[in-house]
Amino acid sequence: MNQVRGLAAMSKGAPFxxxxxxxxxxxxxxxxxxxxxxGICHSDIHQVREEWGPAIFPMVPGHEIAGVVREVGAxxxxxxxxxxxxxxxxxxxxxxxKPCKDGLEQYCDQGMTGTYNTLERDGVTVAMGGYxxxxxxxxxxxVKIAPSLPLDxxxxxxxxxxxxxSPLKHWKVSKGSRVAVMGLGGLGHMGVKFAHALGAHVxxxxxxxxxxxxxxAMGADDFVVVKSPEDLKPLSxxxxxxxxxxxxxxDINIYIATLKIDGxxxxxxxxxxxxxxxxxxxxxxxxxxxxxxxxxxxxxQEMIDFCATHSxxxxxxxxxxxxxxxxxxxxxxSDVKYRFVIDAATI
Ligand code: NAP
Ligand code: ZN
Ligand code: ZN
Numbered sequence: 001m002n003q004v005r006g007l008a009a010m011s012k013g014a015p016f017x018x019x020x021x022x023x024x025x026x027x028x029x030x031x032x033x034x035x036x037x038x039g040i041c042h043s044d045i046h047q048v049r050e051e052w053g054p055a056i057f058p059m060v061p062g063h064e065i066a067g068v069v070r071e072v073g074a075x076x077x078x079x080x081x082x083x084x085x086x087x088x089x090x091x092x093x094x095x096x097x098k099p100c101k102d103g104l105e106q107y108c109d110q111g112m113t114g115t116y117n118t119l120e121r122d123g124v125t126v127a128m129g130g131y132x133x134x135x136x137x138x139x140x141x142x143v144k145i146a147p148s149l150p151l152d153x154x155x156x157x158x159x160x161x162x163x164x165x166s167p168l169k170h171w172k173v174s175k176g177s178r179v180a181v182m183g184l185g186g187l188g189h190m191g192v193k194f195a196h197a198l199g200a201h202v203x204x205x206x207x208x209x210x211x212x213x214x215x216x217a218m219g220a221d222d223f224v225v226v227k228s229p230e231d232l233k234p235l236s237x238x239x240x241x242x243x244x245x246x247x248x249x250x251d252i253n254i255y256i257a258t259l260k261i262d263g264x265x266x267x268x269x270x271x272x273x274x275x276x277x278x279x280x281x282x283x284x285x286x287x288x289x290x291x292x293x294x295x296x297x298x299x300x301q302e303m304i305d306f307c308a309t310h311s312x313x314x315x316x317x318x319x320x321x322x323x324x325x326x327x328x329x330x331x332x333x334s335d336v337k338y339r340f341v342i343d344a345a346t347i
Contacts, residue, residue: 001025002032005347006060006132007321009048016324018347019058021128023136031079031139032071033087037318038130039064039156040340041186042247043089043270045328047117051272055117062130063089063115066145066155067344076139084145086304087130088158089294090114091141092121103298105141131324133344143301146308153313156186156339157304159294160314164191164243165303166295167266168198171241175199180235180242181220182255184211185331187245187268189315189338192218195243197310203239205232205255208334218315229254237261237285245269247332256281256289264288314339320346 001022008019026032044061046052065087069079079085093100093108100108113121116129145154164187173179177200181191184206195202196219203222204215212223226232229251235258242255242265249271256265256277267290282289295303307313315338319327327340 002134002136004128004132004134006128007324007342007347008058008060010058012050012055012057013048016131016321018321019060021060023128023134024125026071026073026136027138028073028075029138029140030073030136031069031076031085031142033065033067033085033135033137034070035065035067035130035133035135035344036151037066037155037344038062038132038342039158039160039186039314040324040327040331040342041159042331043159045331046247046270046272048328052270056126059117060128060131061116062132062342063087064155064158064160065115065130065135066151066158067135078139078144079142084147084149084151086143086145086154086158086300087115087135087137087141088143088162088300091127091137103296105296106294131342131347133347141297143297143304145304149304149308149313152318152341153316154304154307155341156314156316157190157307158300160186160339161190161307162295162300162303163187163268163292164245165194165306166299167243167268167290167292168194168241169299170292171264171266173198173200173241177201177241178239178260179203180205180239180258182242182244183246183269184208184215184338185245185247185334185336186314186339188243189218191243191245192220193312196220197306197312203235214315214337232258239263241266243268247271249273249275253278253281256287259285259287261285262287264290266290266292268292316341318343322346
């Protein structure tokens with residue numbers, strides 16, 4: 001077994017404490033990772049606070065993991081000791097179903113195995129996430145990180161990167177596309193960078209006026225502060241694709257009106273509770289409301305390689321383990337520029 005030190009919430013919403021636990025001994029297809037950095041995703045907060053339903057405690061969250069390979073199992077072929085490596089939102093899947101075979105492991109027919117707050121496929125081991133100093137994972141469920149990319153800025157890409165990247169590719173965003181990103185947080189700021197790099201005209205729809213300068217530096221062409229439905233009226237029928245990254249309850253209907261005919265609003269933010277959709281606003285313009293969840297392993301690798309080619313990383317605030325509770329408060333208050341990343345050496 002591998003002894004690990006993590007940061008755990010011992011019960012719903014509890015402050016984080018240091019927590020020692022064990023990970024499995026290295027299997028022949030496994031790699032042992034020295035974690036360098038772990039990003040704080042808003043999904044961690046939703047789960048620690050049970051905003052998505054009952055959770056498993058003690059919980060060591062974290063599914064934006066970047067580190068260095070320390071040891072490899074006998075059959076490992078993709079990684080060598082010393083390689084930079086990333087792990088995202090899932091660590092396994094059934095490997096047999098069509099989605100798994102098609103590289104859509106996140107949509108596995110039997111359900112993907114999450115990185116934490118779930119049982120591993122043995123049905124007994126509680127998965128423990130990346131707010132920790134070591135990780136053991138099957139090499140198939142990890143991605144290679146080019147040595148040119150800084151590990152701290154890369155960590156958030158394992159969730160906040162792939163989640164906007166996948167729908168931008170699926171809906172074929174390219175030069176000339178008109179894209180809007182709702183919410184400039186972890187997912188949103190990566191959505192802006194990717195859409196810009198793909199050649200789109202990018203508009204940020206934000207409720208934080210003070211983020212305009214940052215948004216433009218990330219590649220946004222327009223920035224609109226949305227405080228009331230009136231603010232969106234001038235944007236009627238403007239966008240081919242809208243990415244909704246907002247973590248809170250909002251009126252989605254006023255945004256649908258800003259889609260062009262045949263446009264699509266893709267929901268990637270997941271506040272937890274249902275919200276109303278006025279279908280009339282979809283009918284008038286043959287519009288689509290869609291969802292998207294992270295991305296498969298092959299697409300994660302493509303996204304990381306895209307970042308290496310285009311020198312893209314996340315804008316981050318590196319924090320120590322003692323700051324995680326404060327970081328949660330600041331994230332919920334939309335006060336993060338634009339992802340908190342825990343330095344694993346401080347755990
Ligand atoms: P985040 O960093 O907290 O960003 C969310 C942004 O939403 C904020 O920065 C803010 O942007 C906006 N916002 C927050 N509260 C708002 C409010 N009351 N009214 C209007 N806008 C508000 O969160 P994140 O880590 O990017 O995650 C965003 C959501 O995506 C979460 O619900 C998370 O669980 C979900 N998620 C989904 C997937 C997936 O696979 N689909 C993956 C990861 C995360 P402005 O200040 O610019 O308005
Ligand atoms: Zn996440
Ligand atoms: Zn499967």
